[in-house]
Amino acid sequence: MKKLINDPADVISEALRGMSVAHPELRIDHTNRIVYRSDAPIRGKVGLISGGGSGHEPLHGGFVGQGMLDAACAGEVFTSPVPDQMLEATKNVDGGAGVLHIVKNYTGDVMNFEMAAELADAEGVTVESVVVDDDVAVQDSTYTAGRRGVGATVLVEKIAGAAADQGRTLSEVADVARRVNAASRSMGVALTSCTVPAVGHPTFDLSDTEIEVGIGIHGEPGRQRMPMQPARAVAELMLDPVLADLDFSGDDGVILFVNSMGGTPLIELYVMYSEFAAILDKAGVRIARSLVGPYITSLDMAGCSVTLLRADDELLRLWDHPVNTPALRRGC
Amino acid sequence: MDLAQLTAWIREYARVIGENAQHLTDLDAAIGDADHGINMERGMSAVLGALDEAAPADMSALCKQVGMTLVKSVGGASGPLYGTFFLRMAGALGTGDRVDAADFAKALRAGVEGVVQRGRAEAGDKTMFDALAPALDALDAALSSGGDLAVALADATVAAEKGRDATESMVARKGRASYLGQRSVDHVDPGATSAAMLIAAAASAFATGG
Numbered sequence: 347m348k349k350l351i352n353d354p355a356d357v358i359s360e361a362l363r364g365m366s367v368a369h370p371e372l373r374i375d376h377t378n379r380i381v382y383r384s385d386a387p388i389r390g391k392v393g394l395i396s397g398g399g400s401g402h403e404p405l406h407g408g409f410v411g412q413g414m415l416d417a418a419c420a421g422e423v424f425t426s427p428v429p430d431q432m433l434e435a436t437k438n439v440d441g442g443a444g445v446l447h448i449v450k451n452y453t454g455d456v457m458n459f460e461m462a463a464e465l466a467d468a469e470g471v472t473v474e475s476v477v478v479d480d481d482v483a484v485q486d487s488t489y490t491a492g493r494r495g496v497g498a499t500v501l502v503e504k505i506a507g508a509a510a511d512q513g514r515t516l517s518e519v520a521d522v523a524r525r526v527n528a529a530s531r532s533m534g535v536a537l538t539s540c541t542v543p544a545v546g547h548p549t550f551d552l553s554d555t556e557i558e559v560g561i562g563i564h565g566e567p568g569r570q571r572m573p574m575q576p577a578r579a580v581a582e583l584m585l586d587p588v589l590a591d592l593d594f595s596g597d598d599g600v601i602l603f604v605n606s607m608g609g610t611p612l613i614e615l616y617v618m619y620s621e622f623a624a625i626l627d628k629a630g631v632r633i634a635r636s637l638v639g640p641y642i643t644s645l646d647m648a649g650c651s652v653t654l655l656r657a658d659d660e661l662l663r664l665w666d667h668p669v670n671t672p673a674l675r676r677g678c
Numbered sequence: 679m680d681l682a683q684l685t686a687w688i689r690e691y692a693r694v695i696g697e698n699a700q701h702l703t704d705l706d707a708a709i710g711d712a713d714h715g716i717n718m719e720r721g722m723s724a725v726l727g728a729l730d731e732a733a734p735a736d737m738s739a740l741c742k743q744v745g746m747t748l749v750k751s752v753g754g755a756s757g758p759l760y761g762t763f764f765l766r767m768a769g770a771l772g773t774g775d776r777v778d779a780a781d782f783a784k785a786l787r788a789g790v791e792g793v794v795q796r797g798r799a800e801a802g803d804k805t806m807f808d809a810l811a812p813a814l815d816a817l818d819a820a821l822s823s824g825g826d827l828a829v830a831l832a833d834a835t836v837a838a839e840k841g842r843d844a845t846e847s848m849v850a851r852k853g854r855a856s857y858l859g860q861r862s863v864d865h866v867d868p869g870a871t872s873a874a875m876l877i878a879a880a881a882s883a884f885a886t887g888g
Contacts, residue, residue, distance in 0.1 A: 399753075422720075424711045425753040453853045454754035457796055461749065461758055483857070490856035542712055545703065549712045564711040566854055567861065 347546045349646075354543035358400050358420060365407060369672050372410055378431050379420040381407040386416045386439045392510040392519045393417070393439030396448040396503060397432060398455055399424040401542070402563055405499060405642045408673030414507035415448075415671075423542050423645070424564045426454035432462030436471055444472035444516035448502055448523065450495030451479035452564075474516055476523040478502055480530040480653065482591045483560030483569050494562045497603050497653030498530035500641045501665075504674065508667035522664065526655060531588045533560065534651030535580060538609060540565040540644050559583060563607075563644045577614070581621035584652050589629055594656050599632035601655040601665060606640035609648035615639065618650055635665055641673065679782040679827060679884065681775040684737050686883035688729065688744055692722035694875045705868035709855035714756060714868040721752035721760070736775055741768035741785075755853060756869065759793050759806065766792030779827040783817050790814055797852065804848040804855060804862065806873035813838035813877045831881035838874040845870045 351357050359376065366374040373384040387393060396406045397419030406418035416439035421427035436445045445466070449459045456477060463473045478495035506523035514522070536558040539548035542565065549565035552558060557580070560569035572583070594600050604619045606612070615638050626633060634657045642651070655661070668677030695702075695718045702715030725747045734740040745764030749757050770788035771777060777785070790810045793799070799807040816837035820830035845867035850856045855867065 421753045422713070422717070425713055425717055426755075426757075428750050428753050428757055430750050452755075453797070454757070457755055457758035458753065490850075490859075491852055491854070494857065544716055545707070545712050549707055562854070562857060564854065566709075566711050566857060569857070569859065569861075 347541050347543070349541070349543060351543055354546070357543050358422065361400075361403075362407075362420065365672070372672070375434070378434050379427070380431060380435045380438075381410045381418045381420070382435070382438065383411050383416055387441035388416070389441045390443055391441050391513065392443045392516045393436070393441060393445040394448065394503070394507055394510055394519070395419065395432065395435045395439055395445060396499070397421065397427045397435070398450055398452075399426060399564065401540075401645045402642050404640075404673030406503070409500070409503050409507075409671050411669070411671035412678065413511045413667055413669035413671070414503050414674065423544065426452065426458045429458050429461040429465060432459060433465045433469075436462065436466045436473060437469065440471045444474065446506065446510070446516060446519055446523065447473055447475040448499065448506065449475055449477045450499055451477045451492050452494060453491050472516060474520040476502065476506070476520055476527065478527050480527060480532045481562065482531050482533050482587045483562075496534060496563055497532040497605050497642055497651050498527055498655065500605075500637070501530060501601065501603060501653065501655050502526045504669060505661060505664045507669065508664040511667060526661065529592070529656040529661075530653055531591050532651055532653040533584045533588050534562070534568075534607065534649060535559050535584060536561045536568065536607060536644075536647055536649035537574070538648040540608065540647035542645065557649070561644075561649065563642060565644055565647060577617045578621050581618055581625060585622055585625050588652065588654055589631070592654075592656065594631045594654055595629070596656055596658070598657045598659060598662065599634035600626070601635045601637065601657055602626070602633045603637040603641075603653040603655070605642055605651045605653065607647040607649040607651065608640060608643035609646045610650050612639065615650060618652070622652055634662055679777055679779070681737050681740065683884055684740055685729070685733070686886070687880045688725060688740070690883040691876055691879040692726050694879050695719055695722045695872065698875065702868050702872055705866055705871055708865045709850065709858055709862045710868060711854055713754065714872065717752050717754050717756055718760075718872055721748045721757065724748075724751040736773045737777065738768045738771040738773050741765070741771060755797070756872070759797055759869075762792040762796045763789040779821055779830065782827065783814070783821055783830070786817065787814055799852050802848060803852045804845045804850040804867045804870070805852050806867070806869035808845050808848070808867065809838045809841040809870040809873040809877070812841040813874075828881075828885055831877070831884050835874075835878045835881045838877040842866060842870040842874040
């Protein structure tokens with residue numbers, strides 16, 4: 347293992363320390379590993395919190411700020427945070443309008459957030475939860491833990507964050523978040539595995555001539571192993587199941603989100619973007635907005651994911667709403 | 679089963695988890711996300727730390743402390759599941775410092791019911807429940823045919839380990855392994871493995887401590 351770390355046991359606390367120095371507009375509770383926007387709680391505004399295992403940076407801490415999250419809880423690498431952290435964050439961002447929990451659909455995350463919501467309820471904070479599950483690689487939802495929350499999480503946090511920033515109520519913000527999730531589909535491929543610092547070697551073996559298709563974001567193997575192919579062919583095998591799962595041919599077009607798993611450079615993401623755009627053009631799907639870059643990653647894994655969100659007027663307006671976070675900033 | 683034996687169980691489980699952390703993580707790497715051993719070891723070290731700091735006064739308080747510590751320190755799915763197991767046991771055990779075999783079995787049953795409620799697992803889903811359910815059935819059967827707790831826990835251990843081994847041929851339907859579908863076959867479930875260790879630790883702590 348070759349990583350720019352000191353001790354594997356200190357990676358998360360040292361990264362949070364770096365974040366607090368680099369971004370003084372954030373307030374970081376190092377004991378509970380919670381990243382807050384420094385002006386939270388905001389009176390009358392719905393509080394948005396998310397959280398999850400570390401290793402997906404900039405998700406979630408990098409999306410804390412005006413127009414997105416009020417707080418993010420960091421767990422161990424690829425391990426959900428614990429209810430105590432979520433409860434603490436929930437209480438500290440409640441400005442009287444209630445708190446929305448944005449939860450990626452993984453067994454651990456769902457259970458820990460569920461316990462936290464029960465505890466918050468007992469302490470008199472109104473909580474609504476939205477579970478994100480956009481991964482089409484999980485085909486059989488009845489006999490699995492259900493589709494995983496992947497790329498759409500970023501879109502949900504951005505758009506629901508805008509709705510909260512506009513002063514909408516908790517149930518309205520939750521509705522917007524659910525609408526984004528329901529209209530989003532994602533698919534990812536890995537060219538390499540990733541190495542969890544505390545483990546020290548790659549999670550799975552993948553030869554130079556193979557790719558894992560249908561991966562999640564935790565270095566778990568995908569559904570299928572295939573021979574490595576040119577970008578054009580990989581783009582097709584990623585986007586075909588996405589397009590087959592939902593009709594994206596509406597007048598308002600889609601938000602196309604091309605994401606790096608951490609180890610794939612931007613130049614390759616744009617090669618992939620160009621292929622995705624060509625496929626969408628042929629399928630009669632219009633691209634209304636785009637997001638390209640490493641936003642929900644899997645440590646040092648090489649590979650990428652693609653997310654389509656079927657847009658409408660309102661979602662696009664919320665997408666364009668100003669946002670000011672370490673990882674996503676515009677209009678501010 | 680008394681407070682000293684219950685404490686010995688927890689300490690023995692922490693020792694076994696520490697010894698097998700790498701093995702559990704390796705099992706998890708094959709069908710999950712390579713952290714089960716790391717997480718359980720962190721949780722059980724925290725449990726030992728809490729025990730050393732303040733030894734609980736009764737059996738219920740001990741289980742509550744263990745459960746709360748696990749929920750606080752493990753994360754992932756194992757934290758809420760093992761945490762709920764001990765919290766439900768705490769609810770079922772009285773504040774005394776001794777229970778008879780039947781009441782101990784009932785407390786274990788309450789713990790497993792908590793796991794089912796939290797995880798919504800069914801038999802054959804390839805989870806910790808596949809080790810725990812046959813263990814409790816074997817425990818009850820041994821007790822109702824007149825065996826003492828030592829014998830019953832030994833039977834339960836055999837059943838738990840058989841249940842653990844049976845997960846090898848199952849297709850996972852819960853947790854991260856479920857995303858693999860057929861590819862999850864031919865791997866023993868890490869959660870069933872740590873759950874079988876929990877039962878085995880109870881048997882060995884009771885045998886040596888009782």
